[in-house]
Amino acid sequence: MSTVTVKHGVEGPHHDPYSYDEIKVFNHRGWIMIHLGLLEYVEFQLNTPGAQKVRIEHRGVDTLYSVFEAFTGMTADRAAKVPLDLQSRKYREHSAHGEPVVMRGYPGETLTVCGGCGEVLDYDFNESAII
């Protein structure tokens, strides 16, 4: 059983910002996160006592993808789609209730809620909005 979260944001200087994606997977081994943007790196921490967080960078994106895949058993592209798959299932379940409504939450938060029952169908957090 794995949990996948995907985060989008902006990094770099204000006059020349870069968007990034971060895909983080928690599983029985621990967690791993691949950051793809201006910087490209992988961080992971095993679930074993005393394990330190490890960061791999400056190795080329192919190496980062390989480490991610070895840790999770899925490609970063596949992992990035997991939340979308779950989300589209939710959209289908609520499709008869009415049109989804997009609204703002706390700074950086965007919520998509079911127009009928009000259940949150999607949540997006833009970290750049609060940094």
Ligand SMILES: [Zn+2]
């Ligand atoms: Zn609904």
